[in-house]
Amino acid sequence: MKRQHARTTWVRRLGLALSLLSSTPLLMGVARADDPNRAPTQWPIDHVVVIFQENVSFDHYFGTYPSATNPPDEPAFSPKPNTPAVNGLSPGLVSNNPNAANPKRLDRSQAVTCDQDHGYTDEQKAFDAGLMDKFVEFVSGGSCTDKTLVMDYYDGNTVTAIWNYAQHFAVSDNFYNTVFGPSTPGALNLIAGQTHGATPPDIADNVISGSVIGDPRPLFDDCSPATTTKIAMSGHHVGDLLNAQNVTWGWFAGGFTPSGVVNGVAVCGTAHQNIAGATVTDYIPHHEPFQYFQSSANPHHVPPSSTSMIGKTDQANHQYDLQDFWRAVQAGNMPAVSYLKARAFQDGHAGYSDPLDEQRFLVETINQLQNRPEWNRTAVFITYDDSDGWYDHVMPPIVSHSNTAADALTGPGACGVGKAGAYEGRCGYGPRVPLLVISPFAKSNYVDHAVTDQSSVLRFIEDNWFLGRIGNQSFDALAGSLETLFQFDQGPRTGRLILDPATGLPTSD
Secondary structure (H helix, E strand, O other): OHHHHHHHHHHHHHHHHHHHHHHOOOOOOOOOOOOOOOOOOOOOOOEEEEEEEOOOOHHHHHOOOOOOOOOOOOOOOOOOOOOOOOOOOOHHHHHOOOOOOOOOEOOHHHOOOOOOOOOHHHHHHHHHHHOOOOHHHHOOOOOOOOHHHHHOEOOOOOOHHHHHHHHHOEEEOOEEOOOOOOHHHHHHHHHHOOOEOEEOOOEOOOEEOOEEOOOOEEOOOOOOOOOOOEEEEOOOOHHHHHHHOOOOEEEEEOOOOOOEEEOOEEEOOOEEEOOOOOEEEOOOHHHOHHHHOOOOOOOOOOOOOOHHHOOOOOOOOOEEEHHHHHHHHHOOOOOOEEEEEOOHHHOOOOOOOOHHHHHHHHHHHHHHHHOOHHHHHEEEEEEEOOOOOOOOOOOOOOOEOEOOOOOOOOEOOEEOOOOOOOOOOOOEOOOEOOEEEEOOOEOOOEEEOOOEEHHHHHHHHHHHOOOOOOOOOOHHHOOOOOHHHEOOOOOOOOOOOEEOOOOOOEEEO
């Protein structure tokens, strides 16, 4: 009787388990029961969307969060009760800063500014071995008449949408550029956790000891200007790992579709005007990291063979125009992993873009995503390629030392003492930049303090789809986990946060 009872209990438990399996599409670690062709995931996330913006330090956008000045002629921001504090600008840092100038608030009328200096060497000099007190001297913009501008910041009356997203979802105040330097190193670390492997291995101000420290253009891109320095990258990236597991993916860049073809060479000439009336070319080649790798490049910017092939390997080789993302989404063919790059006038880069043009892009994108049936299984990451040199008061943990002529953090030619066999030219972590997680599974009104970096986004994708690691000293092996910004032990939240793209204020919640 005991044996029969045990057998009956086991059968009942098995039946319950099978019942749960058939009725629970969000079961982790297995294929979704309602779509057996969907790749298995560790968490209930079938779609990751990475919105990769340009050139913002954490203090530049979040220095006084959640306290906004709220002048009468600007959108007002009122924080929720019990909003957690960020590691931002204390009263002492605002009124008695160790730099040559104190930080000042920029209002909406000052959304368009000059560009700051964000070179690999100059940023290290500005950090001054952790004293964080030489920003005016070393990273103020060459075109800026007011050199103290580099210290300044916006609050929730200008970056209103971003602050509202932080209120309703999750933000990190301890997220860093993987290494010091400008756009290309940040973009490469996002997809590969790696800036080493460049050919040629040494180019003044661009590549040193085989590691990228500047903004050379991708060799495998017709739209890289003929007069610029070009490089190719070796090694692997996340696209290679996704292809190996048949997981759909793509990089979607505004302006990628050619405006014309001359002698078989694509021309990227589409442009838009920013709020200041300046005409800005949409596509910037060195903001497209997959074009540096021959395995993933689409040199002639050819379109996908069909909408159904977006995200799969065909003539486009996973490199697309931003409009192709929406074509796929509207067809019910949203890739598992999508990187979205705004047209340049909306990417937030000082000098040719601004927070208000950027806000319109972010809000219109996220509003549309929230109204899709895929939303309940989606995670959106918003982050940035570099800090632009804008002041941030936090000294990053230095997990990668380097001793090249381009290093200067702890003295001439020094970023600590490099380890034997470690790749040089990768001093980091670099400056602190914003990271927001927008998802039905994101914690609400939450500030995460765990140390993470650009390669943590790579690691999240690797872990969710069981891809393994890049290897070859990729920073993904060191990256902190972004799982703490989520709560996966509960079902997805049902609410939506729909914002006004002009004001950044909620229209419905």
